[in-house]
Amino acid sequence: KNEVEQSPQNLTAQEGEFITINCSYSVGISALHWLQQHPGGGIVSLFMLSSGKKKHGRLIATINIQEKHSSLHITASHPRDSAVYICAVSRSNYQLIWGAGTKLIIKP
Amino acid sequence: DTEVTQTPKHLVMGMTNKKSLKCEQHMGHRAMYWYKQKAKKPPELMFVYSYEKLSINESVPSRFSPECPNSSLLNLHLHALQPEDSALYLCASSPGQTNEKLFFGSGTQLSVL
Numbered sequence: 001k002n003e004v005e006q007s008p009q010n011l012t013a014q015e016g017e018f019i020t021i022n023c024s025y026s027v028g029i030s031a032l033h034w035l036q037q038h039p040g041g042g043i044v045s046l047f048m049l050s051s052g053k054k055k056h057g058r059l060i061a062t063i064n065i066q067e068k069h070s071s072l073h074i075t076a077s078h079p080r081d082s083a084v085y086i087c088a089v090s091r092s093n094y095q096l097i098w099g100a101g102t103k104l105i106i107k108p
Numbered sequence: 109d110t111e112v113t114q115t116p117k118h119l120v121m122g123m124t125n126k127k128s129l130k131c132e133q134h135m136g137h138r139a140m141y142w143y144k145q146k147a148k149k150p151p152e153l154m155f156v157y158s159y160e161k162l163s164i165n166e167s168v169p170s171r172f173s174p175e176c177p178n179s180s181l182l183n184l185h186l187h188a189l190q191p192e193d194s195a196l197y198l199c200a201s202s203p204g205q206t207n208e209k210l211f212f213g214s215g216t217q218l219s220v221l
Contacts (some may be wrong), residue, residue, distance in 0.1 A: 030207045042114075042198060042214035043151070086150060090207045094139065094164055098150030 003027050006087050006099040014107055019074040021102045023087030026068065033088045033096065034061050034072045043086070046072070077106045114199050114213035122221050123189060129216045131182040131199030137211070138204030139163075140182040142174060145196040145215070157182060159204065189220045 004025045013019055023032070034046045047054050047061040049070070054061050058077075063070040074081055087099040112133045121127050131140065139158045143151035156164035157176040165174075171193075173185040182199055196215045202208040 033210070035210075035212075040196075040217070042112075043200075043210075043212040045209050045211065048209045088150075092206065094141070094156045094158070094202075094206050095153060096210075101150060 002100070003097050004087055004089055004099040006102050008102060009100065010103045010105075012105045012107065013077055015078060017077050017106075019077050019081070019104065019106075021072045021085050021087075021104070023070045023072070023099055024068060025070075025087075025089050025097075027089065027091065027097065029089040029091060031090045032063055032070050033090065034070070035086045035088060037084045037086060037101070039083075046085075074104075079106045079108050082106050112199055112201055112211050112213035114197075114216050116216060117214065118217045118219075120219045120221060121186065121189065123191070125189075126185070126187045128186065129184040129197055129199075129218075131184075131213055132180055133201045133211070134180055135201065135211065136179075136203075137201035138179055139202045139208075140176060141200040141202075141210070142182070142184050143198040143200065145198055151198055155184075186218075189218075191220050194218055194220045 007022045031050045033048050036044045049063050058075045060073040082105050084101040084103050086101045088096040115130045141156050142154040145151040153166050154168045155174040160176045171188050175183040198215045199213040200210045202210050
């Protein structure tokens, strides 16, 4: 079993829909990261959180430390949100343990 | 300036060539990273420099040689690569301590023929 599991692996939705991507982890962490990667491109760090909830524009990330679970929500989704969304957790050093990613496609 | 700049964006090299990948940031970050990413896989950490000293080497073959000439620059020297080394090479930086937000460059797509 992977230490960081994401679901779903693939998600296709219509423009305007509310999107939820889930991440569960099985190890102790110091922080959880949500990152975005467009095809062929670099990676953008969206959030780093260790408790509670963070919001940036149409993106919301939550984490439940007791349940070892985090969610990334996108409100009013748009085709430009199409990308791979990756959950990763950090522990005590510079290492990240990465999830496999969720490929999101938003259709106009 | 919140950018990490990587050059070149694309590189094709033969197995006998020597080439270098470059990475630059001007955010005052003191930790810099090299990652390797194969298609449809998450990035794999290769090296971490912390305050210009090599902090982590993830058992990377010696045909990859990192260099951190100063706190803003990170190089990856390539020599005698194999076709299986073809991948996207990503540079990242963070302020300096562990468990901080990472800032990534757009990567160098490397093809080894």
